[in-house]
Amino acid sequence: MEHTRTLTPLSTRTDLLSVMGAGVLWGTGGLTGVLLIDRTGLGVLAVAAFRLLVGGGLVAAWLLATGRLHRLRLPGRSVRRLVLLGALAALYQSCYFAAVQLTSVSLATLVTLGASPVLVVLAESVLGRRRPDRRILVAIATAIAGLALLVGTPAAGDPTAVLAGTACALGSACGFAAITMLGARPVDDLGALPTAGLSFCAGGLLLLPIAALSGGVSVGLDAGTLGLLLYLGLAPTALAYGLYFTGLRTVATGSAALFSLLEPLTAAALGAVVLDERLGAAGLAGAVLIGAAVLMTAMGRRG
Numbered sequence: 001m002e003h004t005r006t007l008t009p010l011s012t013r014t015d016l017l018s019v020m021g022a023g024v025l026w027g028t029g030g031l032t033g034v035l036l037i038d039r040t041g042l043g044v045l046a047v048a049a050f051r052l053l054v055g056g057g058l059v060a061a062w063l064l065a066t067g068r069l070h071r072l073r074l075p076g077r078s079v080r081r082l083v084l085l086g087a088l089a090a091l092y093q094s095c096y097f098a099a100v101q102l103t104s105v106s107l108a109t110l111v112t113l114g115a116s117p118v119l120v121v122l123a124e125s126v127l128g129r130r131r132p133d134r135r136i137l138v139a140i141a142t143a144i145a146g147l148a149l150l151v152g153t154p155a156a157g158d159p160t161a162v163l164a165g166t167a168c169a170l171g172s173a174c175g176f177a178a179i180t181m182l183g184a185r186p187v188d189d190l191g192a193l194p195t196a197g198l199s200f201c202a203g204g205l206l207l208l209p210i211a212a213l214s215g216g217v218s219v220g221l222d223a224g225t226l227g228l229l230l231y232l233g234l235a236p237t238a239l240a241y242g243l244y245f246t247g248l249r250t251v252a253t254g255s256a257a258l259f260s261l262l263e264p265l266t267a268a269a270l271g272a273v274v275l276d277e278r279l280g281a282a283g284l285a286g287a288v289l290i291g292a293a294v295l296m297t298a299m300g301r302r303g
Contacts, residue, residue, distance in 0.1 A: 011250060012250045012251075015246060015247040015248075015249055015250040015251050016247065016250075016251055016298060017247075018243040018244070018246045018247035018251075019243065019244055019247030019248070019251050019255075019256045019259045020259050020262060020294070020298070021240075021243050022240040022241065022243040022244035022247065022259070022260075023259045023260050023261065023262030023263050023265075023266070024262050024263075024266045025235050025236045025239060025240035025243070026236050026240050026260065026262075026263040026266070027236075027262060027263045027264065027265065027266020027267040027269075027270065028231075028235060028236050028266065028267075028270060029051070029232060029235075029236030029237070029240075029263075030263075030267045030270075031267065031270045031271065031274060032228055032231055032232045032236065033047050033051070033232060035228055036225070036228045036229065036232060039224060039225055039228065040219045040220070040225055042215075042216075042217070042219055043211065043214060043215035043216070044097040044100065044101070045093075045094060045097055045207065045210060045211035045214050045215065046211040046212075046214075046215060046216065046217045046219075047232075048090075048093035048094060048097060048207060048211070049090075049204050049207040049208045049210075049211040049217065050204070050217070050219075050229060050232070050233070051093070051204075051232050051233055051236075051237050052086070052089060052090065052093070052200040052201075052203045052204030052207060052233075052237065053200070053201065053204030053205070053208065053233070054204075054229050054230065054232065054233025054234075054237070055196075055197065055200050055204075055232075055233035055234065055237030055238035055241075056086075056196075056197045056198065056199070056200035056201030056202075056203070056204055056233075056238065057201065057233070058197070058230075058233055058234055058238055059193060059194060059196065059197020059198070059200075059201075059238050059242075060197055060198065060201060062197075063194055063197070063198075068194070072190075074187075074190070078187050078190070081182070081187050082187060082195065082198050082199045082202060083199070083202045084182065084199075085179060085182060085183065085195070085199035085202075085203070086198075086199040086200055086201065086202030086203030086204070086205075086206060087202070087203060087206055088175045088178050088179045088182070088203075089175070089179065089199065089200060089203040089241075090203040090204070090206045090207040091171065091172070091174075091175040092172050092175030092176045092179065093172075093203075093207065094207060094210065095168045095169070095171040095172035095175060096108055096112055096168070096169065096172040098165075098168040099111070099112070099165045099166070099168035099169035099172060100165075101165075102161045102162075102164050102165030102168060103161060103162055103165030103166070103169075104165075106151040106152045107162070107165060107166065107169065108165065108168075108169045108172070109147070109151045109264060110147055110148060110151050110169075111166055111169035111170060111172075111173065112169045112170075112172045112173045112176070113147055113173075113260065113261060113263070113264060114143075114144045114147050114148075114173075115169070115170055115173035115177075116173045116176045116177050116180075116257050116260060117140050117143065117254060117257035117258045117260075117261075118140060119173055119174060119177035119257075120177045120180050120181065120253050120254050120256075120257040121136060121137070121140065121254040121257075123177065123181055123253075124252070124253055124254050132254070133254075135296060135297075136252075136254050136255065136258070136297065138296065139258055139293045139294075139296045139297045140258065140293070142289050142290075142292055142293040142296065143258055143261050143289070143290055143293035143294075145286075145289055146261075146285075146286040146287065146288070146289025146290035146291075146292070146293060147261060147264060147286065147290060148286065149282045149283065149285050149286025149289065150264055150265070150268060150282075150283050150286030150287055150290060151264065151286075152282070152283070176257075176260070177257065180248065180253050180256055180257050181253055183195075183241075183244065183245045183248050184248040184249070184253050184256075192242045192243075192244075192245035192246040192249075193238065193239075193242035193245075193246075195242075195245055196237075196238055196241035196242045196244075196245055197238055197242075200237065200238065200241070244256065255297045258293060258294065258297045259294060259297065259298075261290050261293065261294065262290075262294060264290070265287055265290050265291065265294075268283065268287060269287075
C-alpha cells in the first residue's frame with residue numbers, strides 16, 4: 001500500500017534541500033561524462049546506458065547487502081511503474097543526446113531544461129484544474145531567460161537538423177516532466193532510493209542494446225575509468241534521483257522542475273574551475289537570473 005508522510009516544517013525544508021541537492025549533483029554529471037568519453041572514446045548513448053546501469057546496480061547491491069532485496073514483494077502494478085520510470089529515464093537521456101548530436105549542446109540544453117518546468121506546470125494545472133501560481137510563472141520566465149544567456153545563442157545550422165534536434169529535445173523535456181510527475185507518487189513502501197535504483201536497472205537494460213547498435217559499448221576498465229563510472233552512476237544518478245524523488249513527496253512538481261536548473265548552473269561553475277572555461281558577461285548575467293529564479297521558487301509556496 002502507498003504510504004503518506006506527516007508534513008512538518010522540518011520535513012518540508014529537508015525535502016526542499018533534497019531537490020536542490022539533486023540539481024547540484026546533476027550538474028556534476030556533465031563534466032564526469034565528458035571526462036569518461038575523452039578517456040574511453042565511448043559514445044554518448046553508451047555513457048547514458050552505463051550511467052543508468054551502474055547507478056541502478058549500486059542501489060541493487062546495497063539492497064542485497066542489507067537484505068532488503070529478499071524482502072521485496074512488489075505487486076505487478078508497482079513493477080510496471082518501475083519499468084515505466086526506467087523507460088522514461090532512457091527516453092530522457094537518449095533524446096537529449098540525440099538532440100546534441102543533431103544540433104548543439106546549447107540548443108539541446110535550452111529546449112530540454114527550458115521546456116521541462118513549463119510542461120510540468122501545464123500538467124499540474126490540467127490535472128489539478130487550477131491556474132498556475134503567479135510566482136512560479138514569473139520564476140519560469142526568469143529561469144528561461146537566464147538559461148538562454150548562460151548556454152548562449154544556438155548556432156544556425158541545417159534547418160532539417162535543427163528541427164529534428166528541437167523535436168528530440170522536446171521529447172527529452174517530456175520524459176523529464178513525466179519522471180517528475182510520476183516520481184511524486186511513491187511506489188508502495190519501496191522508498192525513494194530503491195525506486196530510483198531499480199527503475200534505472202530497467203532503463204539501462206532498455207538503452208544498452210540501442211547504444212550497442214549505435215556505436216558499441218566495449219570499454220577497458222582501468223582504475224581511472226572505473227572511478228569515473230562509479231561516480232557517474234552513484235552521485236549524479238542514483239543519489240541525485242533518490243534525493244529528487246524524496247523531495248517530490250512535499251515539494252510541488254513545478255517548483256522541483258525549476259530547481260533542476262541548478263544543473264547547468266553547477267556545470268558552468270565546474271567548467272570555470274576545472275576546465276578553465278570563461279562565462280563572459282552574458283553567462284554571468286544568466287547565472288544570476290537562474291539563481292534569482294531558484295531563490296524566488298524556494299521562498300514561494302511549497303506543495
